[in-house]
Amino acid sequence: MANFLNALPGAVSQGLIWGIMAIGVYITYKILDIADLTVDGSFCTGGAVFVMLFGSGVNLWVAMLVAFLAGMLAGLVTGLLHTACGIPAILAGILTQLGLYSINLAIMDMRASQSIAVTDNGVLNRLLVSLRFLNTEKFPFYRHPIFVVGVFTAAIIAILYWFFGRELGAALRATGSNQNMARAQGINTNVTKVLGLMLSNGLVALAGALLSQYSGGNEINVGRGAIVIGLAAVIIGEVLLDKVFRNFALKLLSVSIGAILYYIVIQAVLQMGLNPNYLKLLTAVVVGLFLSIPYWKGKYFRGYKKMRTVGINMVKIDGETGGDDRA
Amino acid sequence: MLEIKNIWKTFNAGTVNEKTALRGVDLTLDDGDFVTVIGGNGAGKSTLLNAVSGVWPVDRGTISIGGVDVTKLPEHKRAKYIGRVFQDPMMGTAATMQIEENLALAARRGQRRGLRPGITKAEREEYREQLKMLDLGLEDRLTSKVGLLSGGQRQALTLLMAALRKPQLLLLDEHTAALDPKTAAKVLDATERIVQKDHLTTLMITHNMRDAIAHGNRLIMMYDGRIVVDVSGEEKEKLTVEQLLAMFNQASGSDEADDKLLLG
CATH class of the missing domain: 1.20.5 (Single alpha-helices involved in coiled-coils or other helix-helix interfaces)
Structure with missing residues (x-):
């Protein structure tokens, strides 16, 4: 039990980071009504871009922004495969995801993993999040991953809440709700779908960038099964909080909470002695x-x-x- | 206002399911015309409306609205000129969005959608007033999800959305066919009021011959992808259901044609 409690802050931190990815999944799966499998690739893309840029001395925020844009680019590819080439959305996502595996390797200099030099205090202090900051004796509370990623999540939810209340955001929601109606009201549903996929994968890549900081590096298989974890978070949040959280911002919050709960459960199962190799099956x-x-x-x-x-x-x-x- | 010239449409060309739904339709609507469209199943009524809306491109011919050639414009661009209500009450509204959000989406038809607010306070007041006109109590339920409304309420809302920004052309595709008679009459009433108020140029498909005669200033009958009857003015005012049936039999060249064909 003591072990479990000790591991809890780490589980919550990871849950928060994956929660940002899950919010990206929510945009496609819930709002646009598309199951987008691109995320398994674009999550890793975000981490890869961040680690390589940050490692070569690029400013942290610039590196995160580029990671976000790289994710959007992946979403654009899937979106164009779907809308301009008429490939079913799920297959378009699988194609992009497969292609991204090679691209991610290329970004990471053809190596399966790349690390951030977190043993160097100068490098460590430049990071936004790291599991080393979990140590409350060495680091102040405002560097704690739960605090930092929590604030980050709140900012993302605020921005998304604002965006989906705008004309363009409403058009996106209408597209997911009823395409016929959307087109009859003059909405170019191809554009809104591509836009939603870009926004979603941008957030997913951003989460990938955060996780690579947190764990001190990026690994080629990091995003495998990301879509399933995202769906788990969306569904757990919905099952537990749908009746209580009516407001759109709160719905997004419930996705984040769903991801946190998912990681707490995973942590508990691991503490009970489950072989980690069975985690994916369990999920x-x-x-x-x-x-x-x-x-x-x-x-x-x-x-x-x-x-x-x-x-x-x-x-x-x-x-x-x-x-x-x-x- | 609407000018359709010699349009043709064949579905599944070159297959066993080949079906030529429109065979050289010509139709010109003047500003403020309210035209009712009747015809049996498969006569091409809905196909004609879908051709005008741009659901798919036509094989031949041209369509222009208010002098603008829209033949090559995709559906979402034509929406700028056209308000539509469909037969299926599910089709015209976004069920997971609120009543006011649906109206706000319709209010921006034909405009560029950017980062301005999706709905403003002033709009809410306007919508409340507009909804009052429907007399369905929807004005007190602005933030209700449309999915909670009945079929009739949804059709009335769709109608309001279609007319909200005074379209150059209003297309009604059997929009009361899926409703019970009482509700259908109510929605048809609202239709008449809205069309009269804004003097809208309207094409209304109906399967009910009495409605086709009672509404509008002109009536067309379709058969096998063509317009076979076109009456307007005084001639239409005096039209009876019996005459209409006789016309149908003559046009289709068959004595088997009874009212069932027309009532679809």
Whole structure:
């Protein structure tokens, strides 16, 4: 138990970082109604770009910005494959993700991992987050990852809340809600879809950049299964907080909380002695289960709805016979 | 206002499912014309409206609205000129968004969407007033999700959205067909009021011949991808359902054609 409590700040920090990625997944999966698998590649791209730029002496914020833009570029590719080339969104994402594996290796100088020289205090102090800052005796609270990433998350949620209340953001939401309606209202749904994919993957890459700082380096497989972790966070947040959190900003917050809970659970399972190699299987099973619940629920409720639809049909039939009579 | 010249459309060309839905349709609507469209299933009524909306490109012919050739414009660009209400109540609104958000989206039809607010305080007041006109109590539910509304309420809202920015052309594709008779009458009432108020040029498909005669200043009947009957003015005022049936039988050259064909 003591071990678990000691590991808790680390789990929460990681959860917060993955939470930013999950907010990116929320934009595509929930708002645009697209399952975008690009994220498995673009998460690593963000880390790779950051580590290489930061390592060559580029300013931290510039490196993070470039990582964000690199993610947006990945989203653009998927978006164009989907809209301009007519490839189903899920396949477009898989194609980009596969291609990104080579690109990520190339960015990392053809090596499977690259590290940040965190043993050098000068380098360490330039970082925004690091697991070394978890040590509260050596570092002040305002450097603590939970505090820093927490503030970062709050800023991202605030910006997204603002954006989705604007004309363009509303157009994006309309596209995800009903494409026919969106086009009838003059929205170019291809543009909004590409934009959403770019924004989403930008955030995912930004999270990748944060994680590479936190863990002191980037590794080529870091994003494997990211989409599933993102979905886990979205679903956990929704199941637990959907009824309480109505406001859009709070919905985004619930995604972040979902990611934190996910990492706490993972931490607990590891402490209980699970071989870490089984983590991905565990995640897949849990997410699979949670994705099934709405379907099963729907099946149960559809039986109830069927009765109601029959009622409506009867009204409709009445209406038609009424029309006959009048004719 | 609307000028359609010799448009043709064939679906699934070169396959066993080939179907020529429009065979050289010509139609010119004057400013303020309210035209009702009738015809049996597969006559090409909906195809005609979809061609005008730009859901897909036509094979031949030209379409212009208010003097602007829109034949090559994609659907979202034509939306600048056109307000639409569909047969399916689910199709015209975004269910997961609020009533006021749906209206705000419609208010920006044809405008560039940037980082200005998605909805303003002044707009809310305007929408409240507009919704009052529908007389469905929606003015007190501005922030309700549209998914919570009934089919009739959604159609009325879609109608309001279509007319919100006074489109040059209003297209109604059997927009009361999926509603119960009472609601259908209410929505049709609202349609008449909105069209009259803004003097909108309108094309309305209906399967109900009585409605087709009662509304509008002109009536066209389609059969097999062509316009076969076109009456307006006094002739239309005096039209009866029996006459219309006789016209249909004559046009289709078949005595099998009974009211079922027209009522679809």
